[in-house]
Amino acid sequence: MNRAEQALFNDKKMGFFIYLGVEAIMFAVLFATYLIFTPASNGPQPSEIFEAKTVILSSFFLLSSSGTLWLGERALKSEKQNIFLTGLGITMLFAIIFLGFEVYEFASFVREGHGMGVNVFMSSYYVLVGLHAAHVAFGIGWMAVLFVQYFRQIPLTLFTEKLSIFSYYWHFVDVVWVFIIGIVYLPYLL
Amino acid sequence: MKFTLFGVNIMLPSDVLAAWVFTLLLGAVVVFLVLKKKRLGLIWEYMVTTNHRKIGILYILFGIIYFFRAGLDALFIRTQLAFPNNDFWVFQGEKYNEVFTTHGTMMIFFVAMPLLLGLMNTVVPLQIGARDLAFPFLNAVGFWLFFFGSIFFNISFFLNMTPEIGWTGYAPLSTEQFTPGAGSDFYIFGLQISGLGTIFTALNLIVTIVRHRAPGMKMTRMPLFAWTSLITSFLILIAFTVLAIALYLLMFDRLFGAGFFSGTEGNPIYWQHLFWIFGHPEVYILALPAFGIFSDVISTFSRKRVFGYPIMVLSVALIGFLGFMVWAHHMFTVGLGPMANTFFAITTMLIAVPTGIKVFNWLFTMRLGVIRFTTPMLFSLGFIPSFVMGGVTGVMLSVSAADFQFHDTHFVVAHFHYVIIASTILGIFAGLYYWYPKITGYVLDEKLGRWHFWTFLIGFHLTFFPMHITGLEGMPRRVYTYDDSGGLAELNFMSTIGAFLMGVSMLFAIWNVYKTYKEGRKVGNDPWDGRTLEWSVASPAPEHTFDPMPVVEGIDSFWFAKSAGKKMPVTDQVRATPLEVQSILPFLIGSTLFFLSLGLTFSWYWLSILSAFILFTLLVVRSLKDEREDHYGRRK
Numbered sequence: 001m002n003r004a005e006q007a008l009f010n011d012k013k014m015g016f017f018i019y020l021g022v023e024a025i026m027f028a029v030l031f032a033t034y035l036i037f038t039p040a041s042n043g044p045q046p047s048e049i050f051e052a053k054t055v056i057l058s059s060f061f062l063l064s065s066s067g068t069l070w071l072g073e074r075a076l077k078s079e080k081q082n083i084f085l086t087g088l089g090i091t092m093l094f095a096i097i098f099l100g101f102e103v104y105e106f107a108s109f110v111r112e113g114h115g116m117g118v119n120v121f122m123s124s125y126y127v128l129v130g131l132h133a134a135h136v137a138f139g140i141g142w143m144a145v146l147f148v149q150y151f152r153q154i155p156l157t158l159f160t161e162k163l164s165i166f167s168y169y170w171h172f173v174d175v176v177w178v179f180i181i182g183i184v185y186l187p188y189l190l
Numbered sequence: 191m192k193f194t195l196f197g198v199n200i201m202l203p204s205d206v207l208a209a210w211v212f213t214l215l216l217g218a219v220v221v222f223l224v225l226k227k228k229r230l231g232l233i234w235e236y237m238v239t240t241n242h243r244k245i246g247i248l249y250i251l252f253g254i255i256y257f258f259r260a261g262l263d264a265l266f267i268r269t270q271l272a273f274p275n276n277d278f279w280v281f282q283g284e285k286y287n288e289v290f291t292t293h294g295t296m297m298i299f300f301v302a303m304p305l306l307l308g309l310m311n312t313v314v315p316l317q318i319g320a321r322d323l324a325f326p327f328l329n330a331v332g333f334w335l336f337f338f339g340s341i342f343f344n345i346s347f348f349l350n351m352t353p354e355i356g357w358t359g360y361a362p363l364s365t366e367q368f369t370p371g372a373g374s375d376f377y378i379f380g381l382q383i384s385g386l387g388t389i390f391t392a393l394n395l396i397v398t399i400v401r402h403r404a405p406g407m408k409m410t411r412m413p414l415f416a417w418t419s420l421i422t423s424f425l426i427l428i429a430f431t432v433l434a435i436a437l438y439l440l441m442f443d444r445l446f447g448a449g450f451f452s453g454t455e456g457n458p459i460y461w462q463h464l465f466w467i468f469g470h471p472e473v474y475i476l477a478l479p480a481f482g483i484f485s486d487v488i489s490t491f492s493r494k495r496v497f498g499y500p501i502m503v504l505s506v507a508l509i510g511f512l513g514f515m516v517w518a519h520h521m522f523t524v525g526l527g528p529m530a531n532t533f534f535a536i537t538t539m540l541i542a543v544p545t546g547i548k549v550f551n552w553l554f555t556m557r558l559g560v561i562r563f564t565t566p567m568l569f570s571l572g573f574i575p576s577f578v579m580g581g582v583t584g585v586m587l588s589v590s591a592a593d594f595q596f597h598d599t600h601f602v603v604a605h606f607h608y609v610i611i612a613s614t615i616l617g618i619f620a621g622l623y624y625w626y627p628k629i630t631g632y633v634l635d636e637k638l639g640r641w642h643f644w645t646f647l648i649g650f651h652l653t654f655f656p657m658h659i660t661g662l663e664g665m666p667r668r669v670y671t672y673d674d675s676g677g678l679a680e681l682n683f684m685s686t687i688g689a690f691l692m693g694v695s696m697l698f699a700i701w702n703v704y705k706t707y708k709e710g711r712k713v714g715n716d717p718w719d720g721r722t723l724e725w726s727v728a729s730p731a732p733e734h735t736f737d738p739m740p741v742v743e744g745i746d747s748f749w750f751a752k753s754a755g756k757k758m759p760v761t762d763q764v765r766a767t768p769l770e771v772q773s774i775l776p777f778l779i780g781s782t783l784f785f786l787s788l789g790l791t792f793s794w795y796w797l798s799i800l801s802a803f804i805l806f807t808l809l810v811v812r813s814l815k816d817e818r819e820d821h822y823g824r825r826k
């Protein structure tokens with residue numbers, strides 16, 4: 001990276017970190033909403049409906065996808081193209097599996113009659129975890145675009161830049177998930 | 191009024207019909223003029239631009255248009271309230287609720303915000319020696335989100351589905367049970383889309399101010415407008431994000447059967463908390479940039495450096511910080527308990543301290559200065575006493591026990607118009623007159639400027655001063671009529687006269703713009719004998735500025751170089767310039783959000799899904815068309 005590229009990248013990095021700050025505030029308000037409204041005075045209770053198995057499995061895939069992304073990024077730096085591609089591919093795969101678990105979880109809640117409007121706990125659960133899942137879905141699309149960019153052979157510095165921005169996003173989404181485990185699920189699974 | 195169109199029976203109230211007729215006629219005139227003068231190319235140029243000055247012009251243009259629109263609402267309000275037991279046109283009952291809702295919402299979100307963002311867009315880069323905002327493309331996206339959000343809000347009126355929930359959208363009124371029509375959805379999505387744009391612009395301004403200053407332009411040397419823009423941007427990031435989530439939750443309540451704000455378990459007070467955690471900082475988002483404008487204007491026209499520069503910056507930061515700890519002063523009568531009320535009363539009173547410091551510093555800036563009474567300076571001088579009055583009633587309102595008397599009366603209406611109009615609106619006028627040459631290359635006429643100023647100031651006090659008294663007499667806000675007791679009739683009539691006087695004063699402003707355009711006397715770089723960097727570039731500011739790049743050596747460096755008869759030193763050691771592009775994508779991105787919201791509002795989910803799909807496609811196109819590709823070294 002030359003100096004001009006570095007400067008532009010630093011602009012973008014700063015802008016993106018601010019954006020993640022905005023996202024953090026968004027999630028903070030949703031966590032607050034969840035804490036205020038959970039547990040609800042009637043209707044389904046978190047301790048009745050949450051299943052440890054789904055949470056553990058989905059967490060395993062999402063959290064390790066941060067690791068595979070990190071490995072992939074490192075491989076790109078040391079010009080090991082194949083390892084990089086595998087890393088990004090596994091990250092995407094894990095993200096898709098995670099999303100599958102989320103869809104499964106939501107669908108089974110709805111099937112049991114615990115929809116959005118059943119009580120305030122369910123409402124605040126869906127808007128929070130659902131927004132996070134939407135972020136994962138967006139990330140999957142983003143990774144697909146990254147693959148395209150890679151095979152289009154855009155300038156390598158530019159590609160590295162795009163990859164770093166994505167990885168900030170992805171790690172952020174993971175951190176939010178850690179908070180979701182700690183605040184949404186764990187207190188009612190223990 | 192009932193009529194049949196294409197075999198469908200349509201029922202439209204006469205005011206909506208009048209709006210259709212008026213808009214269609216005006217639209218026809220505009221289209222005719224555009225075609226006659228062959229200006230389609232110009233419109234296209236602005237649709238694809240990412241240049242900060244042009245985007246600033248767009249913000250200002252639409253801010254002014256909406257100012258007339260929301261001002262018309264104000265005149266309807268005042269005409270309805272002109273006499274006791276009055277029945278003006280249709281504006282009673284629900285119609286009155288609609289008219290104050292659109293008035294308040296538009297004034298805050300679609301008048302004050304875009305005008306300030308427009309000024310920041312045009313001026314801040316020039317003041318700090320940046321060649322553009324850090325992310326020109328994102329800047330355009332921000333504008334078009336504002337644009338489509340505001341259009342979305344506005345079409346509700348033409349469909350006779352105007353929101354009627356006040357600018358505060360209080361639950362449970364705003365939930366589906368009580369306002370089942372689409373009106374509240376127009377409110378939700380209109381604010382959501384435009385608020386997202388505002389967040390992007392704030393982010394952009396922060397990166398610009400932090401990373402794109404000219405060599406030597408330390409933070410501690412920036413003009414105060416740049417400083418207040420920076421601090422305001424931080425407030426926007428927090429406040430508008432909280433609003434976004436509040437609207438997001440309300441959307442789920444209304445459209446998807448969630449129950450956050452109503453029902454047996456939901457809590458309407460939670461909406462109030464979220465709204466005011468946004469809402470109070472919002473009034474500082476409106477006021478602080480105006481403070482910055484006044485500081486620059488007063489210093490220029492007093493031929494003195496602003497008094498107590500570090501204190502000015504610190505007090506703005508302190509106001510911004512305290513602004514987040516006072517929200518519940520809007521909720522004193524909710525019953526949060528004496529502890530909470532006392533806490534919020536005290537924090538509110540504390541804000542008077544930094545604000546007072548600023549007022550004194552403006553006065554000290556003028557003291558012993560060589561004062562020139564130009565129009566921007568007149569607006570600044572009008573601001574000081576008017577704003578202080580609003581501040582005083584603010585401290586009165588902060589006494590939580592007394593607020594039980596003031597709450598929801600016209601006393602509050604008087605208070606917040608005194609602060610908002612005195613700071614934001616007068617500040618915007620001062621800024622527009624002051625920077626008009628930088629934006630267009632012309633100076634506005636001083637004589638008409640004075641007419642504009644005096645009629646506006648007198649009209650303003652005439653409108654709102656009597657409301658203090660009617661409010662203390664117990665006249666409630668948001669109620670469309672009153673009976674003739676306790677001298678309310680005379681006072682209200684005075685208010686109405688004042689409102690029309692303000693209406694007249696805006697005609698002077700328009701006439702001024704027209705006259706200046708017709709006469710077309712171009713001015714040089716520095717018509718006001720200015721102090722800060724923006725006056726070193728050509729008027730209007732060209733697309734490529736600061737070439738060569740000046741080196742700043744202190745506060746008001748341009749002024750000192752000028753006084754010493756020298757030129758500012760220059761350098762070619764310049765950081766990378768933001769990459770400008772021409773692209774229609776920002777416009778298209780904004781429009782997809784418009785249609786997405788339309789689909790959600792009317793449960794046309796196919797439209798939402800289609801728009802969302804197009805939106806993501808556009809994002810992919812954006813990524814593939816990244817202008818950086820051509821500037822970065824190719825891969826071997």
Ligand code: HEM
Pocket residue numbers: 261264265267268290291293294295297298301302355356357358603607610611614615653666667668669670689692
């Ligand atoms: C230009 C002349 C203006 C006039 C004559 C005017 C008049 C009024 C009146 C009489 C009301 C109270 C309606 C009621 O409660 O029954 C009102 C409400 C309001 N005004 Fe203005 N106003 C003006 C300008 C502005 C400006 C510049 C702003 C902000 C930038 C503003 C913001 C508001 C807001 C937020 C409300 C509260 C709406 C609500 O209750 O939801 N107004 N205005």
Ligand SMILES: [Cu+2]
Pocket residue numbers: 469470473516517519520
């Ligand atoms: Cu407040």
